[in-house]
Amino acid sequence: MAHLNDAIGILLAGGQGERLWPLTRDRAKPAVPFGGVYRIIDLTLSNCINSDLRRVFVLTQYKALSLNRHIRQGWSSLMGLGDFIEILPPQMRVSTSWYSGTADAVYQNIYSVGSERSVYAIILSGDHIYKMDYGKMLQQHVDANAEVTVATIEVDAATAAGRFGVIEADSDWRVVGFEEKPANPKRSRHNPEKINASMGVYIFNTHLLIPSLIADAENHQSSHDFGRDLLPRVLSKHRVFAYNFEDENRSGPQYWRDVGTVDAYYEANMDLVAVSPVFNLYDKSWPLRTWQQQYPPVKTVFGDADRMGVAVDSMVGAGSILSGGGVKRSVLGYDVRINSYSEIENSIIFNHVNIGRYSRIRNAIIDRHVVLPEHTEIGYDLAEDRKRYQVTERGVITVVRDESMLEEPE
Numbered sequence: 413m414a415h416l417n418d419a420i421g422i423l424l425a426g427g428q429g430e431r432l433w434p435l436t437r438d439r440a441k442p443a444v445p446f447g448g449v450y451r452i453i454d455l456t457l458s459n460c461i462n463s464d465l466r467r468v469f470v471l472t473q474y475k476a477l478s479l480n481r482h483i484r485q486g487w488s489s490l491m492g493l494g495d496f497i498e499i500l501p502p503q504m505r506v507s508t509s510w511y512s513g514t515a516d517a518v519y520q521n522i523y524s525v526g527s528e529r530s531v532y533a534i535i536l537s538g539d540h541i542y543k544m545d546y547g548k549m550l551q552q553h554v555d556a557n558a559e560v561t562v563a564t565i566e567v568d569a570a571t572a573a574g575r576f577g578v579i580e581a582d583s584d585w586r587v588v589g590f591e592e593k594p595a596n597p598k599r600s601r602h603n604p605e606k607i608n609a610s611m612g613v614y615i616f617n618t619h620l621l622i623p624s625l626i627a628d629a630e631n632h633q634s635s636h637d638f639g640r641d642l643l644p645r646v647l648s649k650h651r652v653f654a655y656n657f658e659d660e661n662r663s664g665p666q667y668w669r670d671v672g673t674v675d676a677y678y679e680a681n682m683d684l685v686a687v688s689p690v691f692n693l694y695d696k697s698w699p700l701r702t703w704q705q706q707y708p709p710v711k712t713v714f715g716d717a718d719r720m721g722v723a724v725d726s727m728v729g730a731g732s733i734l735s736g737g738g739v740k741r742s743v744l745g746y747d748v749r750i751n752s753y754s755e756i757e758n759s760i761i762f763n764h765v766n767i768g769r770y771s772r773i774r775n776a777i778i779d780r781h782v783v784l785p786e787h788t789e790i791g792y793d794l795a796e797d798r799k800r801y802q803v804t805e806r807g808v809i810t811v812v813r814d815e816s817m818l819e820e821p822e
Contacts, residue, residue: 414554420530421468425538442538443479466495486703513636542668543660563613566606576609707731
């Protein structure tokens with residue numbers, strides 16, 4: 413019987429998140445808020461705790477202050493004797509440069525990994541939205557006598573071209589081929605309408621991982637990436653298997669989202685406010701944890717026909733005040749104030765935002781500490797919005813504070 417006491421988690425959380433700009437201008441991608449009260453990294457860390465994976469290194473790098481603080485305040489206290497969630501910034505013990513790829517990030521912390529004397533190393537990403545029991549994946553890894561196991565999810569072949577690393581597996585789920593974002597991905601032998609996409613979750617036997625990392629570091633032709641470099645090299649010489657994702661979401665179809673772009677991030681948040689949410693935050697059998705600041709309850713005031721503090725099909729964080737303004741199909745963080753006669757629709761509002769009176773906001777992401785003056789209109793004239801804000805291909809507008817007014821990141 414496999415046991416996660418024999419495993420160590422290595423959570424890659426150092427990504428710059430260029431495609432998620434400008435939300436990553438002041439913070440690492442895993443620290444970007446999600447669902448009003450969470451950070452993106454909370455989903456993977458919750459998976460670790462719920463799976464009983466209790467030794468986790470979090471590898472940080474890019475603008476990690478708020479991420480480090482969040483983990484220290486919200487996660488370190490959950491661990492018992494001998495357990496840990498430990499932040500590892502670049503230490504440059506084996507290199508004089510920043511992380512140059514996912515494999516290089518683990519290689520640069522090879523001494524920390526080796527010191528734990530774990531039998532298995534579970535490589536995780538800090539920027540995906542999903543629920544997964546890593547214990548089930550480890551059990552298959554052991555039962556198959558695998559040396560490497562790659563988590564995969566079935567994705568429609570018609571929409572997969574150029575988007576995912578694609579695994580080719582035989583009838584026993586042994587991996588016989590891998591391509592990084594192919595234009596014509598190979599179909600799954602188990603479901604010809606689908607392809608088996610890599611989820612960026614790997615289990616390595618530690619005695620294979622460490623020499624593989626060393627060999628990769630010495631290869632100057634390598635881009636030092638798990639999917640692009642390490643996996644193809646071990647494929648022909650070692651027992652590599654695929655683990656077909658078993659969703660713990662238990663709400664409709666399988667749910668896994670890479671929120672690497674503004675549009676994908678926006679859509680994942682909007683998934684939460686449906687009447688029957690595609691991604692369920694309220695399942696007590698798989699709790700999602702985070703660190704939350706202490707605020708008073710949400711307050712709604714004014715009940716006039718044209719001046720009503722109300723939120724419909726929305727989520728609203730603590731400390732927020734709907735003071736005569738209306739909110740529809742939106743996600744609000746902490747300490748948000750919506751003033752009288754304002755209308756917010758299909759939007760994501762981060763913490764400490766103040767929306768002035770008579771404003772109309774739709775299809776927008778408003779970053780923290782933004783104060784919008786009265787009569788602000790966003791989302792109604794994209795040509796005008798593009799002059800002031802970033803607008804995606806799908807028409808999502810992102811509003812951030814002026815760089816000259818930046819404060820300590822939260």
